[in-house]
Amino acid sequence: xxxxxxxxxxxxxxxxxxxxxxxxxxxxxxxxxxxxxxxxxxxxxxxxxxxxxxxxxxxxxxxxxxxxxxxxxxxxxxxxxxxxxxxxxxxxxxxxxxxxxxxxxxxxxxxxxxxxxxxxxxxxxxxxxxxxxxxxxxxxxxxxxxxxxxxxxxxxxxxxxxxxxxxxxxxxxxxxxxxxxxxxxxxxxxxxxxxxxxxxxxxxxxxxxxxxxxxxxxxxxxxxxxxxxxxxxxxxxxxxxxxxxxxxxxxxxxxxxxxxxxxxxxxxxxxxxxxxxxxxxxxxxxxxxxxxxxxxxxxxxxxxxxxxxxxxxxxxxxxxxxxxxxxxxxxxxx
Amino acid sequence: xxxxxxxxxxxxxxxxxxxxxxxxxxxxxxxxxxxxxxxxxxxxxxxxxxxxxxxxxxxxxxxxxxxxxxxxxxxxxxxxxxxxxx
Numbered sequence: 001x002x003x004x005x006x007x008x009x010x011x012x013x014x015x016x017x018x019x020x021x022x023x024x025x026x027x028x029x030x031x032x033x034x035x036x037x038x039x040x041x042x043x044x045x046x047x048x049x050x051x052x053x054x055x056x057x058x059x060x061x062x063x064x065x066x067x068x069x070x071x072x073x074x075x076x077x078x079x080x081x082x083x084x085x086x087x088x089x090x091x092x093x094x095x096x097x098x099x100x101x102x103x104x105x106x107x108x109x110x111x112x113x114x115x116x117x118x119x120x121x122x123x124x125x126x127x128x129x130x131x132x133x134x135x136x137x138x139x140x141x142x143x144x145x146x147x148x149x150x151x152x153x154x155x156x157x158x159x160x161x162x163x164x165x166x167x168x169x170x171x172x173x174x175x176x177x178x179x180x181x182x183x184x185x186x187x188x189x190x191x192x193x194x195x196x197x198x199x200x201x202x203x204x205x206x207x208x209x210x211x212x213x214x215x216x217x218x219x220x221x222x223x224x225x226x227x228x229x230x231x232x233x234x235x236x237x238x239x240x241x242x243x244x245x246x247x248x249x250x251x252x253x254x255x256x257x258x259x260x261x262x263x264x265x266x267x268x269x270x271x272x273x274x275x276x277x278x279x280x281x282x283x284x285x286x287x288x289x290x291x292x293x294x295x296x297x298x299x300x301x302x303x304x305x306x307x308x309x310x311x312x313x314x315x316x317x318x319x320x321x322x323x324x325x326x327x328x329x330x331x332x333x334x
Numbered sequence: 335x336x337x338x339x340x341x342x343x344x345x346x347x348x349x350x351x352x353x354x355x356x357x358x359x360x361x362x363x364x365x366x367x368x369x370x371x372x373x374x375x376x377x378x379x380x381x382x383x384x385x386x387x388x389x390x391x392x393x394x395x396x397x398x399x400x401x402x403x404x405x406x407x408x409x410x411x412x413x414x415x416x417x418x419x420x
Contacts, residue, residue: 001370003370003418004418005418005419005420006418006419006420007420008419008420009420011420017353017356017357018353018357019353019356019357022420024420033414035414035420036356036360036361037360038356038357038358038359038360038369039357040357040358040371040375040378041358041359041369041370041371041375281419284419285419288418
């Protein structure tokens with residue numbers, strides 16, 4: 001499987017000998033030893049530090065189908081270099097658009113997405129309940145809301161339910177986490193450590209979904225749950241809903257409860273908390289490991305990594321819009 | 335498949351070989367590279383390497399199913415790391 005490279009250090013990335021060369025630069029502007037990245041095995045690049053490049057490099061990356069995702073100083077996702085689609089399929093685009101335009105068809109998919117997300121959140125809660133955390137209240141609340149999903153008849157109402165589910169879900173975080181507390185979700189800016197981790201993790205999840213969509217014939221801008229066009233590549237946001245509880249939240253619980261991440265990994269600034277360099281690396285490392293983790297897939301009868309699971313989800317959506325097979329969201333069964 | 339590649343080619347072709355291998359694998363030491371490749375990528379690499387090689391040159395590829403089955407110990411200076419964080 002192709003690898004993701006994370007560029008934390010500032011430096012210059014260039015095309016050299018038909019492969020990628022990265023020369024790190026320190027604060028004094030002194031160049032470090034160059035490192036070559038094997039272009040044939042690079043899947044995507046995440047850029048956190050400041051990167052010096054030129055258009056020749058982007059032409060090369062475009063040809064090699066390597067996407068580049070950029071994050072600003074505060075770990076906000078700022079955008080992507082999204083190479084030209086290589087799997088063009090007009091028919092898919094038409095079908096996807098038709099499914100968006102028909103309110104009935106759109107809601108069918110949107111409901112499934114929310115249902116899948118709720119199910120996976122419950123899965124997390126039940127796991128921690130079995131480990132002696134008092135989460136009955138939250139589980140009951142979410143189950144109740146989940147039952148009302150089929151009754152919704154427009155998207156804003158569905159989004160409302162989704163919001164309520166998340167609100168209840170986040171109250172469970174304080175119970176699950178041993179040393180940290182969350183005290184409600186805060187974004188832009190995140191007000192404490194847990195929120196900072198969630199924001200950063202969600203971003204990783206979002207880009208992972210976007211990257212998998214790129215390798216299918218789906219169009220990333222036409223979404224079903226989120227309103228398309230209003231924000232970023234919204235289909236990736238749709239898919240990320242399902243995977244956030246499994247990939248992001250579980251990783252965060254693990255890192256905090258096992259004390260891999262500690263208070264010293266965060267930078268407490270006026271009104272906001274952000275991850276320090278070392279903290280970011282720890283989270284990204286754990287994230288990479290999580291993506292590589294495999295599960296035994298029931299239907300396919302073979303081991304599948306989480307990363308591949310996201311791609312399978314894309315295929316399911318694709319099959320649904322092509323009217324080949326009804327979409328059923330991925331639900332963690334273990 | 336996890337690969338360790340070692341090459342010993344004539345002076346004139348050393349540069350060419352290095353450039354080729356760097357496209358697929360991470361350089362760790364003079365004439366030694368390692369990395370994860372798929373079977374197809376390895377085939378491509380071999381085919382391209384054969385085009386460069388002349389009589390008397392040699393290329394050795396050690397492979398194992400997974401990096402897990404490989405123990406690596408560096409004594410002295412590590413010339414280049416192979417991780418995905420830069």
